[in-house]
Amino acid sequence: MHTTALEAALADIDTVFNGFASPTETGCERCYLPEETAYLRRPYTRVPAELVGRFVFEGPDHFDDHPAVMRRLLPQTAHAMADGSLDGIGWGEHGLSRVDWRAWPSGQAAAVQAFLHAWWGDTLATPEPPYPVHEVFETCASILGDLVPLLDRFRTLPGTEAHLVSCVRAWMYDLITDDSPFRWWFGGDEDSLVAVLQSWLAVHAPAGLRAGNEPGLAQQAELLGLPYDERWDHPDWTSASATN
Numbered sequence: 001m002h003t004t005a006l007e008a009a010l011a012d013i014d015t016v017f018n019g020f021a022s023p024t025e026t027g028c029e030r031c032y033l034p035e036e037t038a039y040l041r042r043p044y045t046r047v048p049a050e051l052v053g054r055f056v057f058e059g060p061d062h063f064d065d066h067p068a069v070m071r072r073l074l075p076q077t078a079h080a081m082a083d084g085s086l087d088g089i090g091w092g093e094h095g096l097s098r099v100d101w102r103a104w105p106s107g108q109a110a111a112v113q114a115f116l117h118a119w120w121g122d123t124l125a126t127p128e129p130p131y132p133v134h135e136v137f138e139t140c141a142s143i144l145g146d147l148v149p150l151l152d153r154f155r156t157l158p159g160t161e162a163h164l165v166s167c168v169r170a171w172m173y174d175l176i177t178d179d180s181p182f183r184w185w186f187g188g189d190e191d192s193l194v195a196v197l198q199s200w201l202a203v204h205a206p207a208g209l210r211a212g213n214e215p216g217l218a219q220q221a222e223l224l225g226l227p228y229d230e231r232w233d234h235p236d237w238t239s240a241s242a243t244n
Contacts, residue, residue: 022068084130161212
């Protein structure tokens, strides 16, 4: 059962992107059969689910008009993301992260943004979401090009401690050594990305982690706020050599 916000966002996607197509699309003839690419040229026709996943995670150079392809697929893509049936989440670079969707007409851009925030909120509100929470986070962040609004939902939504714990566990191995935990982020300076995530976690995560009965993880999160050398010299860190 989706949240009201996600249901509304999906309905808006269905309305805004209804009937879109890429009318002259030929696609990559080495990767797709003519009858497969033909779906992209035809509006008001459901694309087979397996083909949606292949198209969404395909490189832009495989299409004549990649943004048009993403708009064509958006209703089915958004519903599949919401119900957990889109193969590729966490395993590939989402096509929406590779188009300038913010430059689309305002109604289209607003619908995409609202869906991503609603999907993230729905994930946090679900005890056992269909995808690992950190993979949903990375997908949303890579498409939005921003981490902080997503991170702040950990603070504003009640009962998110378990999901915060799972995310920090997934990220800490890399962050403690100033590396990026994200596989599919290509939106700019990776050092700045890591610094933003470390700074937010150091300030805002410890309370939630302790509420989630993870005091050790909370201590590690606090250490992310220190310079690298001070982090490893800190007396609260007792297994630096094993982790580094």
